[in-house]
Amino acid sequence: MKVLCLHGKGTSGSIFRSQISSFRGKLPEGIEFDFVDGPFNSNAAAGIDLFYDPPYYSWWESDSIDDIRSACEWLNEYVAKNGPYDVGLMFSQGCVLGSSALLIHQEETPHLPPPFKSAIFVCGGPSSTVLEEMGFHVSAEARERDIASRKALALQAGSSAVLARGSDRWTGLPSLNSGLSDDQLREEITSPYRIDIPTVHIYGSKDPRYASGVHLSGICDPAKRRTFNHEGGHEIPRTAAVSNSIAGLFKWVIEQGDAQ
Structure with missing residues (x-):
């Protein structure tokens, strides 16, 4: 299991x-984790230098479609060399x-295996640039x-x-998320198709990027996804309750991926 x-x-x-x-300490033994560094040097993420020393990395230098596509090519080459x-x-x-690599794979090379059998997304969303290039409609409200x-x-x-x-x-x-349900947020992006591997989506209702995480869940197959609101910010809370929940979702997505 990798x-x-x-x-x-x-x-x-x-x-x-x-x-x-x-939560990793609550998972079964025998799982091999590959913690890879991004290919570009980066400034520290906001607040991260209070807790961790450099170096720091990123997956691209700008959010342009060309840079994101190049990063996806880099990822595919890494998976081909070190995977599956x-x-x-x-x-x-x-x-x-x-998510960009999975969407590009689904549109351009669906006859080949995806980069991974299943996915766990934590406090993150899709690229609007990639979505729109692939025919998704991103509403003005989602952009704002x-x-x-x-x-x-x-x-x-x-x-x-x-x-x-x-x-x-x-x-x-709160000024933009107040009163909107997850289903209403998902409706802000119209999907011509969805990521079709099993997915888990973990986000926090106090994270300013909460809606982005919900948007990503909306472009994934609802029959193959599970979501979890850890109720915190842009982070992975280390409480026992949250760790147990994430570990349970991790085990679920492994089982679903094996059944594909």
Whole structure:
């Protein structure tokens, strides 16, 4: 059993290893985790340098379609050399990479095996640029929320917010998310098709990027997905309750991937 782990922007494979340590310790033995570093050096993600030393990496240098496609090619080459992988486990920017690679695979090379049999997306969403290139319709409301949430994340995750407020810094994006159900958020992106491998979507209602995580769940097959709101911010809470829930979802997606 092999799991490919794709970290968030401005972190690293070793940092991601630390971030998931609480629930990883609750998984069965015999699972091999591959914590790979992104190919580009990066500044630290907001607030990350308070807890972890450099180096820090990213999967691309800009959010252009060309850079994202190049990153997907890099990922496919890495999988071909080091795989196959049963599960893709991704956080933040890693979710953008993994979901983009799956969509491109489904559109261009569906006769070949996907990069991984199943996927776990944590606190991350899809690329609007990739979606629109592939014929998805992204509403104006989703675009407005995406821009506002990126600004809010930078503020709430930053070092000054961490030092001043600790975990209380996470307030989400109430001005744009208030009153909307997950199903209503999913309707903001119209899908010509969906990612069709088993998926787990883990997000927090206090994360400014919460809606992005819900949007990603909406472009995945509802018959093959499970979701979990850990009720925190842009992070992986290490409480026993959250760790047990994530470990249970991990076991579920492994079983589903094996049954494909």
